[in-house]
Amino acid sequence: MLMVKIIPNYLAHWQIMLIFATMFEKEIEEYELIRAEYQEKIADRMSREQWMEYNEILFSAHSCAIEGNSFTVDDTRILREQGMAMIPVGRSLLECTEMADHFRAFDYMVGQLEHPFDEALLKEVNRLVTEHTLAYRAPGAIAGEYTTEDMAAGDTVFGNHEALIARVPSLMASTERAVGDGQHPLIVAAKWHGYYEYLHPFRDGNGRTGRLLSNFLLLRAGHPLLIIELKDRSEYISALKQIRTEGSDEYLVAFFFKTAIGRMESELAQKRKNSLPMMFF
Numbered sequence: 001m002l003m004v005k006i007i008p009n010y011l012a013h014w015q016i017m018l019i020f021a022t023m024f025e026k027e028i029e030e031y032e033l034i035r036a037e038y039q040e041k042i043a044d045r046m047s048r049e050q051w052m053e054y055n056e057i058l059f060s061a062h063s064c065a066i067e068g069n070s071f072t073v074d075d076t077r078i079l080r081e082q083g084m085a086m087i088p089v090g091r092s093l094l095e096c097t098e099m100a101d102h103f104r105a106f107d108y109m110v111g112q113l114e115h116p117f118d119e120a121l122l123k124e125v126n127r128l129v130t131e132h133t134l135a136y137r138a139p140g141a142i143a144g145e146y147t148t149e150d151m152a153a154g155d156t157v158f159g160n161h162e163a164l165i166a167r168v169p170s171l172m173a174s175t176e177r178a179v180g181d182g183q184h185p186l187i188v189a190a191k192w193h194g195y196y197e198y199l200h201p202f203r204d205g206n207g208r209t210g211r212l213l214s215n216f217l218l219l220r221a222g223h224p225l226l227i228i229e230l231k232d233r234s235e236y237i238s239a240l241k242q243i244r245t246e247g248s249d250e251y252l253v254a255f256f257f258k259t260a261i262g263r264m265e266s267e268l269a270q271k272r273k274n275s276l277p278m279m280f281f
Helices: 010-014 017-023 025-041 048-066 073-085 093-111 119-130 161-165 168-180 185-199 206-220 230-245 250-274
Strands: none
Touching: 025 185, 025 250, 048 073, 048 093, 048 206, 048 230, 073 093, 093 119, 093 206, 119 168, 119 206, 161 185, 168 185, 168 206, 185 206, 185 230, 185 250, 230 250
């Protein structure tokens, strides 16, 4: 097991990226093989507009559900298509507002793929994700600005917020360098996501912001979106916790590969099944 010790110097952390590429050689090969088929048989056969709308609804539903939102994929589609004028039965106004904010953040992300991967992008995505719900969840906090107090969530007590926030610029810069060095996009996205969540710099919306910007890295590289489904929440949270408890992000990288490959396999299977001839009478 490769142990990656959590250290303030993220440049040292990214220097072992080539080791990860070797470790996950089999997963990379499997991922790239199925990605080529997925691109040809699913992504390229839809218009850009249809493709992004499909991803936005699916991704938004699951990303918000991981944080406790009760919207289903069907609820999310209704809200995306009809807006706040049509609130699904049994859903709260707060949940609708949270989902609408996520749509705006997603649309911004997709429209900014030429933007440098920097703090300005990070803060703007978080601002949009929390714009209309932060006042309810954390009165006095400012959307898109770093937390001004230490935090805890679930059974995790985060570190000193000033020290953690001070590391954000290095993480963003070293991630951009890793992209420029030609490291595999899924490994870069996973490693950035794990250490961003470790830093947890905002008062709210860290999970949604992190999943959005992991997908920013993938989309910019021409890869499909990574969608972590609600059913995989426990495994996902466990993989994130391994960074704190064991000092290793190997588990999260493996989870990203498993999730990405599983999504493409599932949708290709749907495509094959739904293309079969049917007897009507």
